[in-house]
Amino acid sequence: MRIIHNDLQLKCLNRRHAQELTAANRLARLSRSKQLLLKFSPADVDLIFFTDEKVFTVAPPVNHQNDRVYTPITVKKHDVTAERLLRIRSTFSKSVMVSLAVSKLGCTGLIFVEPGVKVNGTYYRDVLLQKEMLPAIRSVAGKLFIFQQDSALAHRALETVSLLERETPRFIGL
Numbered sequence: 001m002r003i004i005h006n007d008l009q010l011k012c013l014n015r016r017h018a019q020e021l022t023a024a025n026r027l028a029r030l031s032r033s034k035q036l037l038l039k040f041s042p043a044d045v046d047l048i049f050f051t052d053e054k055v056f057t058v059a060p061p062v063n064h065q066n067d068r069v070y071t072p073i074t075v076k077k078h079d080v081t082a083e084r085l086l087r088i089r090s091t092f093s094k095s096v097m098v099s100l101a102v103s104k105l106g107c108t109g110l111i112f113v114e115p116g117v118k119v120n121g122t123y124y125r126d127v128l129l130q131k132e133m134l135p136a137i138r139s140v141a142g143k144l145f146i147f148q149q150d151s152a153l154a155h156r157a158l159e160t161v162s163l164l165e166r167e168t169p170r171f172i173g174l
Contacts, residue, residue: 008153040146048146048172049108049137051101053119053128054078058094099128101137108136121157129160134167147171 013037021029040048069084077085078099095114111132137145147168149155155173164171 016170043147046104047141047144047147049101049103049105049141051069051099051133051151051153052170053097053099053113055095055097058096099133100135101147105145106140108133108140111136119154121154121160124154125160125163129163130167145170149173 004012029103064087067087069080072078097119099111099113101108109126112121113128119128126135134147137147145168147164148171150171163174164173
């Protein structure tokens with residue numbers, strides 16, 4: 001490592017995973033952005049609350065590079081018990097879903113989805129929107145705001161659209 005750093009003047013960086021945007025993704029995003037800019041005045045843009053949900057995987061950090069089993073040189077690998085060689089993990093990682101709304105006026109607090117709950121249209125409307133998100137947005141913005149959401153299935157449900165038409169001054173459903 002010292003040779004790489006001192007002699008070659010290089011450092012080691014870890015690669016990170018990232019979502020690739022295709023040309024079609026970029027074009028769709030550009031088109032939608034231009035449509036929104038035409039539809040809303042600069043003053044209106046300040047009132048838009050952008051909302052989204054994100055699933056975070058909760059797992060302790062593990063450095064597998066240093067996860068070694070040491071045995072005497074004379075011991076063969078097949079003689080070492082499986083319990084010493086296998087790193088057991090559960091099939092599914094523990095995760096938490098968080099929802100948030102943000103605008104130039106401010107943002108809501110983090111809204112945590114109950115563990116194990118499937119976010120369908122009913123849960124999204126009854127719990128996330130009516131009990132959590134809309135009251136939180138009203139506490140930040142008062143009665144004047146524009147609600148924006150993405151095109152997730154629960155967001156596009158007819159009952160969700162009807163609720164937002166009744167309960168919000170204006171909303172953007174993409």
